[in-house]
Amino acid sequence: MSKGITSKNDDYSQWYNELVTKADLAEHSAVKGCMVIKPYGYSIWEKMQAALDKMFKDTGHSNAYFPLFIPKSFFSKEAAHVEGFATECAVVTHYRLKNDGNGNIIVDPDAKLEEELIVRPTSETIIWNTYRGWIQSYRDLPLLINQWANVVRWEMRTRLFLRTTEFLWQEGHTAHATSAEAVEEAERMLDVYADFAENWMAMPVIKGIKTANERFAGAVETYCIEALMQDGKALQAGTSHFLGQNFAKAFDVKFTSKEGKLDHVWATSWGVSTRLMGALIMAHSDDQGLVLPPKLAPIQVVIVPIYRNDEDLAQISEVAKALVAELKAKNISVKYDDRDTQRPGFKFAEYELKGVPVRVAMGGRDIENGTAEIARRDTREKQTITRDGLAGYIETLLDDIQTNIYSKAYKFRAESIVKVDTYDEFKRLLDEKPGFLSAHWDGTPESEQKIKEETKATIRCIPLDNELEDGICIYSGKPSKQRVLFARAY
RNA sequence: CGGGGUGUAGCGUAGCCCGGUAUCGCGCCACAUUUGGGAUGUGGAGGUCGUAGGUUCGAAUCCUGCCACCCCGACCA
Numbered sequence: 412m413s414k415g416i417t418s419k420n421d422d423y424s425q426w427y428n429e430l431v432t433k434a435d436l437a438e439h440s441a442v443k444g445c446m447v448i449k450p451y452g453y454s455i456w457e458k459m460q461a462a463l464d465k466m467f468k469d470t471g472h473s474n475a476y477f478p479l480f481i482p483k484s485f486f487s488k489e490a491a492h493v494e495g496f497a498t499e500c501a502v503v504t505h506y507r508l509k510n511d512g513n514g515n516i517i518v519d520p521d522a523k524l525e526e527e528l529i530v531r532p533t534s535e536t537i538i539w540n541t542y543r544g545w546i547q548s549y550r551d552l553p554l555l556i557n558q559w560a561n562v563v564r565w566e567m568r569t570r571l572f573l574r575t576t577e578f579l580w581q582e583g584h585t586a587h588a589t590s591a592e593a594v595e596e597a598e599r600m601l602d603v604y605a606d607f608a609e610n611w612m613a614m615p616v617i618k619g620i621k622t623a624n625e626r627f628a629g630a631v632e633t634y635c636i637e638a639l640m641q642d643g644k645a646l647q648a649g650t651s652h653f654l655g656q657n658f659a660k661a662f663d664v665k666f667t668s669k670e671g672k673l674d675h676v677w678a679t680s681w682g683v684s685t686r687l688m689g690a691l692i693m694a695h696s697d698d699q700g701l702v703l704p705p706k707l708a709p710i711q712v713v714i715v716p717i718y719r720n721d722e723d724l725a726q727i728s729e730v731a732k733a734l735v736a737e738l739k740a741k742n743i744s745v746k747y748d749d750r751d752t753q754r755p756g757f758k759f760a761e762y763e764l765k766g767v768p769v770r771v772a773m774g775g776r777d778i779e780n781g782t783a784e785i786a787r788r789d790t791r792e793k794q795t796i797t798r799d800g801l802a803g804y805i806e807t808l809l810d811d812i813q814t815n816i817y818s819k820a821y822k823f824r825a826e827s828i829v830k831v832d833t834y835d836e837f838k839r840l841l842d843e844k845p846g847f848l849s850a851h852w853d854g855t856p857e858s859e860q861k862i863k864e865e866t867k868a869t870i871r872c873i874p875l876d877n878e879l880e881d882g883i884c885i886y887s888g889k890p891s892k893q894r895v896l897f898a899r900a901y
Numbered sequence: 902c903g904g905g906g907u908g909u910a911g912c913g914u915a916g917c918c919c920g921g922u923a924u925c926g927c928g929c930c931a932c933a934u935u936u937g938g939g940a941u942g943u944g945g946a947g948g949u950c951g952u953a954g955g956u957u958c959g960a961a962u963c964c965u966g967c968c969a970c971c972c973c974g975a976c977c978a
Contacts, residue, residue, distance in 0.1 A: 567902065567976060647978060686978055717937050756938040774937050
């Protein structure tokens, strides 16, 4: 491991790339655009999955699994949907290889599929085709299903976690008897995502709705949570869609209501992906490496012994192992690193790089004095604490770190939302002080598109709690009823 | 997919212009001394120079195709 990483002030994207690889989260694979998620990175994802999965179950959802492959004909049934995804689909055309006689393995031309299969970029079509057989009556509703899966979107440019050709995610797909109920579901799941982002990832988000330009292909309304990264760029962290009856109509999913009337069902879908890993990294980390919120850190506490000989080590280990037991009893994940192959300074740097929230160092001096040195990753402050009540202190400290990194991110974001009233000011701030720009917009896709072309800033969302306020569009000068949030985005 | 760049040991690199079988650092292995912020010394192992062709007596070096990665655009979670 080489010393140090590029400073995020010098080169933000290089800082990010080095962080991902040097903290052992992921690496590029032999397959273009696809990554290998390494054990340390995957264990963070598993923690995210566990927390989200529980939240889904607590809101009444069940997990299921649908196929990776989608017949091409399914895909074409919803016009907007196919148009939105057509340009980024991987297609399976054959099912067999053969030896061409010259020692080369080739695709067997005789093994062409009658109907090509699309590798799912999202599963609405296969799921709604399936739901047709599951739903007949209002008694079958609501149908609340989630699946954890991989999907493939053939992106032109990829970045570890933020945009990869294959990625992991969850996709919820629900069916309801009424429009209102489906809207309520879409909003409920948006709240779940916001709750997760803020309370687990310690990342403040803005809940909002997307403009028509940014809406999911096939949705009536797209809700989103938008986060702000430390370089002032926005990142869409999760989306929840009210799909109306679009997919029900496309796949002919009808139910008989209490009143005996036949109608198409109302749908939602919602998802978050391994992109959250990228968000987590960029939200809190610094030039020393990752900063992980304690609730998602695979290792919450590491104990490093400092010793001169085996006798010292034996003494320290006794105390350290007792602390390990106390912490484990409090459900804190702790690692006692007594490797003799690395020196303490190396270990300090390594665990800082990996974002372990709390480090405990114990040496001969501490054994004599009945103390330990506690270092917190978020502020890099060190304190000497007495051995009595140490486990309790650490437990409190972990909560404190969780709160502190949220506050820090919240403060940064609050400072990064700026009201702008002229287009010149808008353009100036985008370059000088990137962040969310709150500005009036006339509500037309044309103005939004022009602003995007000229400045690369897009409307991230119309905040759900937006106040109505009369004004004029910064681009067209036409009347506007409310401000929307613009930003350059990942 | 367009423009630019890069590919040499696990990682980072020199050598390429001017062709003669590969340099240095980190890491790795062994031993010793070390251990409160990325240890030091001595010895050692490790390379089809991204890949496939071509030119040549001879290619990391020159030529062509392909692949991958990075940066910048268009597309997007």
